[in-house]
Amino acid sequence: xxxxxxxxxxxxxxxxxxxxxxxxxxxxxxxxxxxxxxxxxxxxxxxxxxxxxxxxxxxxxxxxxxxxxxxxxxxxxxxxxxxxxxxxxxxxxxxxxxxxxxxxxxxxxxxxxxxxxxxxxxxxxxxxxxxxxxxxxxxxxxxxxxxxxxxxxxxxxxxxxxxxxxxxxxxxxxxxxxxxxxxxxxxxxxxxxxxxxxxxxxxxxxxxxxxxxxxxxxxxxxxxxxxxxxxxxxxxxxxxxxxxxxxxxxxxxxxxxxxxxxxxxxxxxxxxxxxxxxxxxxxxxxxxxxxxxxxxxxxxxxxxxxxxxxxxxxxxxxxxxxxxxxxxxxxxxxxxxxxxxxxxxxxxxxxxxxxxxxxxxxxxxxxxxxxxxxxxxxxxxxxxxxxxxxxxxxxxxxxxxxxxxxxxxxxxxxxxxxxxxxxxxxxxxxxxxxxx
Amino acid sequence: xxxxxxxxxxxxxxxxxxxxxxxxxxxxxxxxxxxxxxxxxxxxxxxxxxxxxxxxxxxxxxxxxxxxxxxxxxxxxxxxxxxxxxxxxxxxxxxxxxxxxxxxxxxxxxxxxxxxxxxxxxxxxxxxxxxxxxxxxxxxxxxxxxxxxxxxxxxxxxxxxxxxxxxxxxxxxxxxxxxxxxxxxxxxxxxxxxxxxxxxxxxxxxxxxxxxxxxxxxxxxxxxxxxxxxxxxxxxxxxxxxxxxxxxxxxxxxxxxxxxxxxxxxxxxxxxxxxxxxxxxxxxxxxxxxxxxxxxxxxxxxxxxxxxxxxxxxxxxxxxxxxxxxxxxxxxxxxxxxxxxxxxxxxxxxxxxxxxxxxxxxxxxxxxxxxxxxxxxxxxxxxxxxxxxxxxxxxxxxxxxxxxxxxxxxxxxxxxxxxxxxxxxxxxxxxxxxxx
Numbered sequence: 001x002x003x004x005x006x007x008x009x010x011x012x013x014x015x016x017x018x019x020x021x022x023x024x025x026x027x028x029x030x031x032x033x034x035x036x037x038x039x040x041x042x043x044x045x046x047x048x049x050x051x052x053x054x055x056x057x058x059x060x061x062x063x064x065x066x067x068x069x070x071x072x073x074x075x076x077x078x079x080x081x082x083x084x085x086x087x088x089x090x091x092x093x094x095x096x097x098x099x100x101x102x103x104x105x106x107x108x109x110x111x112x113x114x115x116x117x118x119x120x121x122x123x124x125x126x127x128x129x130x131x132x133x134x135x136x137x138x139x140x141x142x143x144x145x146x147x148x149x150x151x152x153x154x155x156x157x158x159x160x161x162x163x164x165x166x167x168x169x170x171x172x173x174x175x176x177x178x179x180x181x182x183x184x185x186x187x188x189x190x191x192x193x194x195x196x197x198x199x200x201x202x203x204x205x206x207x208x209x210x211x212x213x214x215x216x217x218x219x220x221x222x223x224x225x226x227x228x229x230x231x232x233x234x235x236x237x238x239x240x241x242x243x244x245x246x247x248x249x250x251x252x253x254x255x256x257x258x259x260x261x262x263x264x265x266x267x268x269x270x271x272x273x274x275x276x277x278x279x280x281x282x283x284x285x286x287x288x289x290x291x292x293x294x295x296x297x298x299x300x301x302x303x304x305x306x307x308x309x310x311x312x313x314x315x316x317x318x319x320x321x322x323x324x325x326x327x328x329x330x331x332x333x334x335x336x337x338x339x340x341x342x343x344x345x346x347x348x349x350x351x352x353x354x355x356x357x358x359x360x361x362x363x364x365x366x367x368x369x370x371x372x373x374x375x376x377x378x379x380x381x382x383x384x385x386x387x388x389x390x391x392x393x394x395x396x397x398x399x400x401x402x403x404x405x406x407x408x409x410x411x412x413x414x415x416x417x418x419x420x421x422x423x424x425x426x427x428x429x430x431x432x433x434x435x436x
Numbered sequence: 437x438x439x440x441x442x443x444x445x446x447x448x449x450x451x452x453x454x455x456x457x458x459x460x461x462x463x464x465x466x467x468x469x470x471x472x473x474x475x476x477x478x479x480x481x482x483x484x485x486x487x488x489x490x491x492x493x494x495x496x497x498x499x500x501x502x503x504x505x506x507x508x509x510x511x512x513x514x515x516x517x518x519x520x521x522x523x524x525x526x527x528x529x530x531x532x533x534x535x536x537x538x539x540x541x542x543x544x545x546x547x548x549x550x551x552x553x554x555x556x557x558x559x560x561x562x563x564x565x566x567x568x569x570x571x572x573x574x575x576x577x578x579x580x581x582x583x584x585x586x587x588x589x590x591x592x593x594x595x596x597x598x599x600x601x602x603x604x605x606x607x608x609x610x611x612x613x614x615x616x617x618x619x620x621x622x623x624x625x626x627x628x629x630x631x632x633x634x635x636x637x638x639x640x641x642x643x644x645x646x647x648x649x650x651x652x653x654x655x656x657x658x659x660x661x662x663x664x665x666x667x668x669x670x671x672x673x674x675x676x677x678x679x680x681x682x683x684x685x686x687x688x689x690x691x692x693x694x695x696x697x698x699x700x701x702x703x704x705x706x707x708x709x710x711x712x713x714x715x716x717x718x719x720x721x722x723x724x725x726x727x728x729x730x731x732x733x734x735x736x737x738x739x740x741x742x743x744x745x746x747x748x749x750x751x752x753x754x755x756x757x758x759x760x761x762x763x764x765x766x767x768x769x770x771x772x773x774x775x776x777x778x779x780x781x782x783x784x785x786x787x788x789x790x791x792x793x794x795x796x797x798x799x800x801x802x803x804x805x806x807x808x809x810x811x812x813x814x815x816x817x818x819x820x821x822x823x824x825x826x827x828x829x830x831x832x833x834x835x836x837x838x839x840x841x842x843x844x845x846x847x848x849x850x851x852x853x854x855x856x857x858x859x860x861x862x863x864x865x866x867x868x869x870x871x872x
Contacts, residue, residue, distance in 0.1 A: 042853065043851065043852070043853045044852050044853070060496045060497070060499070061496070061854070062849060062852060063496070067628070067852075069625075069629070070628060070847070073629065073630070074628065079630040079631070080629075080630070081584075082584040082587075082588070082853070083588060097588075099588070099589075100588070133852070134854060137854075144479060148517075148518040151516075151517065152518070152519060152536070153535075189505075191509075191510055192503070192505035192506060192509040192510065192516075193505070193509065193516075194509070194514070194515040194516070195515070394841055394845075397837070398837075398849070401833070401834075401837065405830055405833075409830075411506070411830070413498060413830050414498040415480070415503040415506075416498060417478065417479045417480070417518070418569060418573075
């Protein structure tokens with residue numbers, strides 16, 4: 001069934017993916033002489049930069065996710081569909097969803113990226129990554145369960161293994177995750193157990209390159225490294241993971257027995273290139289031109305982590321929210337120009353306002369080109385910026401309140417182990433017996 | 437392996453289940469000359485009276501769940517284990533857990549109840565009940581997904597079915613759930629859809645008896661009924677469910693096609709009677725004596741929804757938090773008396789301070805014997821009482837803030853559809869395609 005609800009007979013813009021890029025585009029098209037359909041397989045927009053805090057029990061999932069309908073659903077020209085893209089027919093200008101096809105005049109693909117294992121997908125069950133809320137909740141489950149299981153057993157070697165956490169990847173996510181696990185163990189959980197000492201947990205951060213935060217200036221990498229070490233995180237730099245299984249990980253020649261190995265090392269774009277039959281780069285990103293459209297099809301735009309944009313210096317754009325947002329806005333302007341009433345913008349150029357990463361309590365680094373910061377001031381700034389960019393008044397207040405509470409009490413508010421699909425697979429214990 | 441960590445050589449009290457009863461008992465034993473082990477298959481205590489608000493997207497799961505360790509884990513004589521009871525050896529005074537057995541001097545069983553289907557367990561997949569957080573999240577998923585699916589399709593008959601919600605059971609949970617679904621549809625979601633009108637949703641409350649809230653005085657039942665009707669809830673009283681399947685429900689001779697049928701009609705105690713080899717009543721509750729111990733075993737106590745307590749008038753005690761708490765306290769006093777240093781308390785008698793149920797915004801009923809209330813005042817009181825009884829400063833603030841926000845904005849903050857284990861089963865859509 002092809003459905004094309006001919007409302008007002010206006011041109012139809014279909015935006016697939018309600019991440020930072022898709023929503024920026026959809027918002028900017030609210031006043032366009034077009035009708036707009038936003039499709040996402042989720043009913044919420046996720047504030048991914050704080051997802052690691054869900055994984056480490058600092059934030060509730062609801063605090064960093066906002067219903068897409070409450071963001072763009074009230075725009076008069078906009079329909080929101082919770083559905084999945086199965087394919088695209090560019091010749092017929094149709095998007096195939098799970099049970100229907102919809103036609104488009106312009107298609108904006110903003111379907112993001114997943115974590116990737118450099119060809120070792122067999123490692124995924126042993127070293128989960130964090131891209132979705134379910135990933136984060138499953139990791140929260142695994143981390144908290146490791147302490148619970150260590151408390152239950154007598155074998156000191158197995159206890160040691162359970163209380164060893166390895167984070168693979170020294171980029172911002174890996175650094176933030178390692179710091180957060182260390183804080184969880186050494187402060188929030190420290191006094192809650194009777195037989196084990198959570199503060200004795202070993203947290204190892206593995207990075208194949210020579211330094212953490214490789215995209216930051218060297219001086220800030222060094223400060224991040226000392227902040228991590230102050231938090232008790234063990235750094236293994238210039239060391240690649242060579243094996244990964246159910247009991248731990250091998251780093252170079254060294255074996256580390258670990259109850260939890262977490263993956264923050266690689267990304268792979270969503271399969272948009274396949275849907276579109278378009279050329280892609282080595283991590284699957286669709287190659288677009290300066291207007292962010294396919295070279296051979298000006299009706300199809302690709303943005304955010306799904307797009308590979310030509311750049312003077314040959315380096316790819318970082319997979320961060322500001323890039324996706326600026327691209328979404330750029331595409332919206334281009335579409336408005338084509339529909340008349342606006343000037344066609346110049347080819348896309350990313351305006352880099354700087355980058356930040358947090359390491360833990362009172363420790364962060366910020367790089368704004370000439371201005372560089374670290375320590376307490378950078379940490380406060382990081383918090384303010386992240387609360388500011390959260391969508392929705394409620395999320396801002398909720399996250400700010402949860403952080404304030406955690407700062408004052410050293411506690412974590414979201415320490416639930418829930419029976420999630422992903423978590424059940426990771427945990428082999430039967431769940432039939434005691435009701436409570 | 438039998439493990440009996442002989443700490444201080446003190447008598448060992450094992451509490452199974454960290455609900456209202458188990459925690460009240462454990463808290464009261466903090467100063468007893470005994471060591472204490474609290475076992476629960478969850479790592480959190482759940483404030484069950486507000487669980488329906490998680491199911492209707494009003495509260496986040498983290499707001500009504502508190503880590504057990506942060507409640508009793510810091511008591512110096514207390515160990516918390518996250519584990520499941522597989523059986524009890526009363527002769528050897530051992531509790532069998534998933535991978536070990538622990539010995540006890542006193543055993544307190546407080547493992548609660550599950551929902552029950554009066555012998556029609558085959559209805560469960562089509563009419564889920566709410567006892568666990570996962571249940572509530574799965575129901576939230578189903579309710580929100582019904583609106584999403586209705587928005588996607590063109591068939592008005594199927595849209596009508598998807599937007600029909602049937603709640604079975606007119607007790608407090610059923611009344612609260614029906615009222616909350618109605619408010620969700622008619623206010624929070626009302627303006628967020630483009631093709632369907634959520635406010636046109638049909639909500640039906642089915643009760644086999646002649647009135648809703650049968651445990652309340654008739655006058656308050658009548659007020660609750662009018663409040664429900666004002667909210668747009670259709671009442672079917674004196675009507676029993678005769679069939680239940682994937683497309684709806686039969687009530688007497690009437691067929692109601694419904695996208696969601698929710699079960700709030702019956703409970704069944706946890707399988708403690710089987711573990712203990714003890715006599716039980718018809719819903720599986722273990723029959724105990726006036727000291728809440730087994731008649732033939734003064735070392736084993738059973739409390740809360742798992743216990744059937746003799747009562748002068750022959751009526752069972754209601755399955756509510758105050759009963760469980762008072763029983764937990766009573767058992768703690770009895771154990772202390774046996775260990776010396778306290779007087780053996782008189783046989784357990786429930787002190788009924790009254791009961792309350794909320795119907796929706798500004799509507800509730802409260803019965804305190806001579807004093808009866810309904811409407812706005814009862815609603816405010818209901819809110820204050822529930823916030824007061826929430827455990828932990830953080831939960832109190834979080835719930836109060838979420839309610840205030842919802843009251844002022846008419847929005848719901850927890851509208852996430854997550855890929856939970858239970859929810860995936862309920863929803864047959866494949867989840868492989870689009871990343872985002």
